[in-house]
Amino acid sequence: MSEREQPPRKEPGRESPWELAVGPAPEHWDDWVELDPQAWPKRVERHYRCIPTICFNCESACGLLAFVDKQTGVIEKFEGNPVHPGSRGRTCAKGPATINQVRDTERILKPLKRKGARGGGEWEEVSWDEALDDIGGRIRKALLEDRHDDVMYHVGRPGEDHFVLRMLKAWGVDGHNSHTNVCSAAARLGFSTWFGADRPSPDYSEAEFALLLSAHLETGHYFNPHAQRIMEAKERGMKIAVVDTRLSNTCTHADRWISSWPGSEAALLLGVARELLARDTIDHAFVERWTNWRAFLAARDASGPGTFARFLELLRTEYERFTPEFVVEECKVEPGTVEYLADEIAAAGSRFTSHLWRNAASGNHGGWQVARALLFLHVLSGSIGTPGGLNPNSWDKFAPEPPLEPPPHSRWNEKLFPKEFPLAHYEMSFLLPHLLEHQDSKIDVYFTRVYNPVWTNPDGCSWIEMLESEERIGLHIALTPTWSETAQWADYILPMGLGPERHDIMSQETHAGTWIGFRQPVGREFHRMQTGESASTLGTNPGEVWEEAEFWIALTWRIDPDGSLGISKFFESKERPGEAQTMDEYFGDIFDHSVPGLPEAAQAEGVTPLEYMRRYGAFDISYQGQQRYEREGEVELEGGDRKVGFKTPSGLLEFYSPTLSEWGFDEHAIPNYIKSQVNWRGIDFEKGERALLPTFRLPTLIHTRSANAKWLQEISHTNPLWVHPEDAEALGLTQASLARVTTAIGYFIVRVWVTEGIHPGVVACSHHVGRWRMHCEVGGTKLASSLVEIRREDGTFFFRQKQPVGPFESSDPDTQRVHWKETGVNQNLTFPVQPDPASGMHCWHQLVTVSPAEADDQYGDIFVDTKKSREVFQEWMAKTKPAPVQGLRRPLWMNRPLRPTDDAYRL
Numbered sequence: 031m032s033e034r035e036q037p038p039r040k041e042p043g044r045e046s047p048w049e050l051a052v053g054p055a056p057e058h059w060d061d062w063v064e065l066d067p068q069a070w071p072k073r074v075e076r077h078y079r080c081i082p083t084i085c086f087n088c089e090s091a092c093g094l095l096a097f098v099d100k101q102t103g104v105i106e107k108f109e110g111n112p113v114h115p116g117s118r119g120r121t122c123a124k125g126p127a128t129i130n131q132v133r134d135t136e137r138i139l140k141p142l143k144r145k146g147a148r149g150g151g152e153w154e155e156v157s158w159d160e161a162l163d164d165i166g167g168r169i170r171k172a173l174l175e176d177r178h179d180d181v182m183y184h185v186g187r188p189g190e191d192h193f194v195l196r197m198l199k200a201w202g203v204d205g206h207n208s209h210t211n212v213c214s215a216a217a218r219l220g221f222s223t224w225f226g227a228d229r230p231s232p233d234y235s236e237a238e239f240a241l242l243l244s245a246h247l248e249t250g251h252y253f254n255p256h257a258q259r260i261m262e263a264k265e266r267g268m269k270i271a272v273v274d275t276r277l278s279n280t281c282t283h284a285d286r287w288i289s290s291w292p293g294s295e296a297a298l299l300l301g302v303a304r305e306l307l308a309r310d311t312i313d314h315a316f317v318e319r320w321t322n323w324r325a326f327l328a329a330r331d332a333s334g335p336g337t338f339a340r341f342l343e344l345l346r347t348e349y350e351r352f353t354p355e356f357v358v359e360e361c362k363v364e365p366g367t368v369e370y371l372a373d374e375i376a377a378a379g380s381r382f383t384s385h386l387w388r389n390a391a392s393g394n395h396g397g398w399q400v401a402r403a404l405l406f407l408h409v410l411s412g413s414i415g416t417p418g419g420l421n422p423n424s425w426d427k428f429a430p431e432p433p434l435e436p437p438p439h440s441r442w443n444e445k446l447f448p449k450e451f452p453l454a455h456y457e458m459s460f461l462l463p464h465l466l467e468h469q470d471s472k473i474d475v476y477f478t479r480v481y482n483p484v485w486t487n488p489d490g491c492s493w494i495e496m497l498e499s500e501e502r503i504g505l506h507i508a509l510t511p512t513w514s515e516t517a518q519w520a521d522y523i524l525p526m527g528l529g530p531e532r533h534d535i536m537s538q539e540t541h542a543g544t545w546i547g548f549r550q551p552v553g554r555e556f557h558r559m560q561t562g563e564s565a566s567t568l569g570t571n572p573g574e575v576w577e578e579a580e581f582w583i584a585l586t587w588r589i590d591p592d593g594s595l596g597i598s599k600f601f602e603s604k605e606r607p608g609e610a611q612t613m614d615e616y617f618g619d620i621f622d623h624s625v626p627g628l629p630e631a632a633q634a635e636g637v638t639p640l641e642y643m644r645r646y647g648a649f650d651i652s653y654q655g656q657q658r659y660e661r662e663g664e665v666e667l668e669g670g671d672r673k674v675g676f677k678t679p680s681g682l683l684e685f686y687s688p689t690l691s692e693w694g695f696d697e698h699a700i701p702n703y704i705k706s707q708v709n710w711r712g713i714d715f716e717k718g719e720r721a722l723l724p725t726f727r728l729p730t731l732i733h734t735r736s737a738n739a740k741w742l743q744e745i746s747h748t749n750p751l752w753v754h755p756e757d758a759e760a761l762g763l764t765q766a767s768l769a770r771v772t773t774a775i776g777y778f779i780v781r782v783w784v785t786e787g788i789h790p791g792v793v794a795c796s797h798h799v800g801r802w803r804m805h806c807e808v809g810g811t812k813l814a815s816s817l818v819e820i821r822r823e824d825g826t827f828f829f830r831q832k833q834p835v836g837p838f839e840s841s842d843p844d845t846q847r848v849h850w851k852e853t854g855v856n857q858n859l860t861f862p863v864q865p866d867p868a869s870g871m872h873c874w875h876q877l878v879t880v881s882p883a884e885a886d887d888q889y890g891d892i893f894v895d896t897k898k899s900r901e902v903f904q905e906w907m908a909k910t911k912p913a914p915v916q917g918l919r920r921p922l923w924m925n926r927p928l929r930p931t932d933d934a935y936r937l
């Protein structure tokens with residue numbers, strides 16, 4: 031048996047102290063031998079093929095190795111892929127638990143079609159052919175009748191780069207919808223208005239100080255790839271401060287935990303900016319060269335001298351109100367917090383890094399200003415794009431495209447980007463039921479894909495009302511490997527491959543480096559290796575589970591079988607004109623032409639680029655380095671230098687955003703603080719009101735996708751309400767008692783956890799559990815969902831758990847060992863929509879009233895009144911600043927995931 035070996039490659043140019051042995055090296059992948067643990071004490075060897083693929087459980091795209099028994103062809107386990115540059119052989123708990131999902135005894139293995147009424151729980155098997163004909167025919171009809179806006183694809187976890195966007199572009203529909211505005215749209219607006227890229231990419235490898243506004247070590251964006259780099263940096267001496275209202279596991283690894291009032295984070299950061307300015311510990315040269323301070327002076331101090339010194343003077347005046355004393359009061363943090371952060375940032379200088387993605391930005395009205403304020407600190411310290419600083423994500427992520435790209439369409443779908451939200455960073459997805467009602471419109475063909483809005487989004491009962499209405503949704507196709515709350519109201523359920531059952535290309539900004547990963551269907555690849563023949567995933571995946579890319583290509587050819595719509599040519603085989611592309615052709619074309627350095631690397635090993643990617647599962651693209659804005663380019667600086675600069679309208683870092691100013695947010699055109707909907711001043715504590723923080727993840731679960739992983743469910747299966755001891759006493763709650771939490775549109779009953787790990791005055795509840803189903807055998811996995819009864823009356827919904835989670839019969843004896851009963855509460859159902867008027871982000875935090883449960887209340891009860899949710903929707907709509915501005919629906923420089931022509935931006 032071979033010894034486990036050190037990974038053969040390290041990050042280019044970096045000395046990495048990762049000494050733990052990870053995964054077998056590639057030269058052993060064709061025949062990896064281990065002793066069978068089940069046969070112990072006998073020494074029985076088992077021979078595996080190790081096939082690389084990519085995890086699909088969160089967005090990090092870590093590399094996995096599937097261990098396939100060479101005798102049986104069965105996948106026995108998953109471990110990390112040691113040659114993946116992002117994850118470097120490591121995974122979190124969810125990566126290896128992929129084996130649970132593959133072997134899930136309740137997974138959907140055949141296409142299903144609804145019988146009877148929507149939501150009635152009656153299904154029949156249907157052939158793929160029949161489903162393709164029906165759906166393809168309907169889309170073709172919509173396109174021929176110029177009803178392109180009637181087709182919509184709504185995605186939760188994309189898990190791939192570019193394929194579906196290109197397909198929708200080929201169809202010519204403005205029909206891409208996403209989950210982003212319940213996730214990260216706020217931070218994206220804040221980052222993009224500063225530096226033209228909508229995400230940060232921290233370089234922990236050389237940082238001296240990291241400020242994390244998130245539970246980033248355990249559940250953050252790019253969780254495992256970032257966490258391992260943070261811990262390496264910490265071992266090297268990097269200091270860490272974590273701003274989080276709740277004592278997360280991340281806080282326990284920090285040098286300083288800063289528990290601030292939720293929604294006050296921008297005030298804290300601006301207090302630090304004030305302190306840096308007051309001490310004059312800022313990078314003058316960088317700020318003067320790279321910010322648009324002249325535009326700020328022109329707008330706000332036109333009659334002034336127009337000098338940089340004047341700019342600094344105005345800055346100090348502008349932020350004077352954010353004194354340490356104000357911050358202590360407003361943010362309810364310990365005295366000395368501002369000074370501590372200013373000390374650390376000043377000491378780290380250009381080696382100050384940070385991370386903010388969801389967390390503080392995603393809970394609050396004005397949350398996008400948290401990102402604006404955070405980036406302000408980076409600008410002041412000159413730590414943008416430096417070693418140990420913060421890169422724009424666009425430097426580090428790379429999404430290759432096929433050489434033949436369809437032209438952009440010229441449509442604008444108001445169901446996605448309504449006029450009221452011209453700056454919404456992504457589609458206004460969570461408002462869809464309200465928008466359809468408000469606009470009195472319909473979607474004829476609606477795909478939900480790895481997307482469970484009934485459970486995940488706020489106001490899920492309005493989603494139920496929309497999905498059951500055939501006047502609003504003509505045909506609902508749920509593309510999903512497993513049951514979900516939303517799939518219960520589908521017309522078709524089409525079983526799509528899990529992570530190791532599909533092809534995708536993925537790249538993420540995990541560090542100061544660039545890579546692509548290749549997810550591949552393990553069964554198909556094993557078949558190819560054994561027989562030398564490429565097959566379809568329909569046949570090499572379990573049951574009749576298909577992969578999405580093959581499905582979409584087949585559907586495209588049903589929509590346009592003779593090519594007369596000009597669509598199918600984008601998925602046509604070059605070798606066999608008139609026929610659909612295979613996966614080998616589609617991905618081979620990209621790897622041959624669109625990934626710098628890959629053809630040369632493949633040639634050096636005597637293989638094609640596609641064979642290289644099938645062999646290793648990832649490719650490390652030669653890194654272009656940092657401080658790219660200083661390279662020769664198109665942006666003319668004062669003094670005549672022409673540099674690359676940033677992708678903002680001015681090419682500079684926009685301290686002052688003319689876009690925000692012109693589009694109705696002039697007051698907030700510079701980093702500023704917007705009081706949130708859960709500001710403590712607006713809370714009547716005596717009446718039992720509190721701020722509810724509902725946004726945190728559990729490290730071992732991932733939204734709607736991990737319910738079918740038995741190991742993960744055993745570890746985490748419930749979501750108690752975190753209550754500080756002072757609040758418990760004031761509210762009459764005791765450890766493990768039941769509480770009623772009342773929102774603006776309903777209430778839920780939940781178990782109490784009294785803990786000092788939460789800020790007094792705030793209660794917290796994770797959104798990762800609380801799954802439910804309406805029917806015993808269909809609609810949800812029995813491992814993770816309670817069976818509920820829903821009583822409905824005049825727009826109200828009352829959910830009661832009829833049967834908790836417990837042991838059940840299946841082919842897996844472990845399902846008889848389910849020892850827990852409480853499976854959490856779907857609190858999101860009771861949240862009204864609260865769209866931020868600028869970013870369009872749902873502002874998750876809730877002003878709630880907390881009281882002991884009443885006599886008839888039972889654990890898991892949920893009540894919602896959708897009439898009230900419509901009222902709250904209207905209240906938030908009144909805050910919006912609708913287009914047009916200068917005849918435009920949206921600033922031309924602001925992108926969209928599926929960008930139409932510039933003409934479509936004009937109203």
Ligand code: SF4
Binds near residue numbers: 085091092117
């Ligand atoms: S961090 Fe995300 S992608 Fe990586 S192993 Fe965990 S769940 Fe999978």
